[in-house]
Amino acid sequence: MRCLIVRVHEIALKGRNRWRFVEQLKSNVRAIFSDIGIGRCVPQGARLEFELPHGVTDEAISERAALIFGVQNFSIARVVDPDLDSIRRAALELVEGLRPASFAVRASRSDKRLPFTSLDVEREVGAAVKGRLECAVDLTNPQLLVVVEISTDRAYVALNKRAGAGGLPVGISGHAVALLSGGIDSPVAAYRMMRRGLRLSFVHFHSYPLLTRASRDKACELAAMLARYQAHATLMLVPFAHAQRQIVAHVERPLRVVLYRRFMMRIAERLASGVGATALVTGESLGQVASQTLANITIIEQAASLPILRPLIGMDKNEIVEQARELETFEISILPDQDCCTLFVPRNPATRARAFQVEAAEGRLDSARMVEEACARVERLEFHFPESLIRNPG
Numbered sequence: 001m002r003c004l005i006v007r008v009h010e011i012a013l014k015g016r017n018r019w020r021f022v023e024q025l026k027s028n029v030r031a032i033f034s035d036i037g038i039g040r041c042v043p044q045g046a047r048l049e050f051e052l053p054h055g056v057t058d059e060a061i062s063e064r065a066a067l068i069f070g071v072q073n074f075s076i077a078r079v080v081d082p083d084l085d086s087i088r089r090a091a092l093e094l095v096e097g098l099r100p101a102s103f104a105v106r107a108s109r110s111d112k113r114l115p116f117t118s119l120d121v122e123r124e125v126g127a128a129v130k131g132r133l134e135c136a137v138d139l140t141n142p143q144l145l146v147v148v149e150i151s152t153d154r155a156y157v158a159l160n161k162r163a164g165a166g167g168l169p170v171g172i173s174g175h176a177v178a179l180l181s182g183g184i185d186s187p188v189a190a191y192r193m194m195r196r197g198l199r200l201s202f203v204h205f206h207s208y209p210l211l212t213r214a215s216r217d218k219a220c221e222l223a224a225m226l227a228r229y230q231a232h233a234t235l236m237l238v239p240f241a242h243a244q245r246q247i248v249a250h251v252e253r254p255l256r257v258v259l260y261r262r263f264m265m266r267i268a269e270r271l272a273s274g275v276g277a278t279a280l281v282t283g284e285s286l287g288q289v290a291s292q293t294l295a296n297i298t299i300i301e302q303a304a305s306l307p308i309l310r311p312l313i314g315m316d317k318n319e320i321v322e323q324a325r326e327l328e329t330f331e332i333s334i335l336p337d338q339d340c341c342t343l344f345v346p347r348n349p350a351t352r353a354r355a356f357q358v359e360a361a362e363g364r365l366d367s368a369r370m371v372e373e374a375c376a377r378v379e380r381l382e383f384h385f386p387e388s389l390i391r392n393p394g
């Protein structure tokens with residue numbers, strides 16, 4: 001038998017949230033392996049053990065397990081009888097085909113009544129592995145580590161622990177709506193909030209047919225990438241051209257971006273309440289562009305009453321780009337598109353919109369109706385991972 005052993009940070013298990021943390025993590029692991037069908041789960045303190053089915057490679061399991069937030073590190077172990085022969089065989093099976101520069105075996109046993117010591121196991125298994133791999137033993141800094149943990153009725157044999165995704169299990173911090181633009185920043189912002197345990201639904205505003213469908217297609221690709229971290233995600237595509245036309249007809253150029261943004265907040269907030277989300281997430285970073293000066297951020301957020309989370313607010317662009325590259329969203333984000341916020345706006349929009357100007361401009365618009373109409377035309381797409389199928393129920 002094989003099992004996936006995930007370890008969570010001890011700190012996460014302190015206090016009264018322990019039970020919720022473990023239950024959420026268990027349910028997230030099951031969801032992300034739903035196509036594989038994972039077996040029984042045995043929680044043991046900061047370690048959770050899941051039985052793995054046959055027929056799926058360790059690599060495939062590892063790739064998935066690395067997406068699960070709340071996991072500090074994990075390993076895939078062979079579970080065998082607690083005798084030297086079985087342990088040795090399992091170890092040889094695991095190292096088959098590997099070519100490390102050096103290795104070591106580390107054994108521990110919880111039952112001191114066993115007829116061999118940890119040192120016996122390290123020696124025996126070490127000699128067998130050395131014979132097979134023909135590489136050096138390095139006890140202090142081995143490239144390959146064979147870990148053997150022995151209890152009364154079973155032994156676990158595994159290779160190096162792999163780093164988990166860290167953070168908190170998705171869902172434990174609640175549900176929010178992330179504004180996903182198709183640019184570089186918002187997918188990074190979404191990732192950072194999912195990693196803090198928020199379950200996200202995504203909203204994208206597009207100006208099709210005034211502009212091409214490029215930004216919409218990018219938002220779909222990004223939502224599919226991000227859905228991998230929570231097994232499922234909804235993307236709400238909002239046709240924004242109609243609202244933009246009204247704004248263009250009634251509002252002077254320098255104020256338009258701020259108004260676009262205020263309407264995005266209003267619409268996103270309405271959609272959030274429809275899905276039971278209690279916060280909005282954006283990829284804003286202070287001072288990055290004209291709409292992100294402190295004055296404009298303030299005026300924009302006043303259009304919504306839900307809290308707006310901005311995990312990138314203090315980050316430099318190059319730090320954001322670096323993370324986008326790691327997440328592999330960068331390549332999608334830099335595909336050419338047409339951003340709806342650049343539509344009918346001057347090269348230098350207002351960097352310091354005043355409340356009275358904004359109020360006067362919005363006084364000329366039927367805001368409630370614009371929000372209503374946009375929400376009525378929302379297109380909903382469901383992204384499921386692992387199948388990664390895009391289903392359109394409506």
Ligand code: ATP
Nearest residue numbers: 179180181183184185186203204205282283284291
């Ligand atoms: P990004 O790289 O995320 O597009 P940006 O640097 O281009 O960000 P802005 O265009 O000012 O900055 O957008 C700030 C934030 O507003 C975005 O991170 C995103 O959360 C939200 N936003 C902007 N445009 C859209 C859109 N068309 N649909 C959904 N959200 C948007």
Ligand code: MG
Nearest residue numbers: 181183184339
């Ligand atoms: Mg943008």
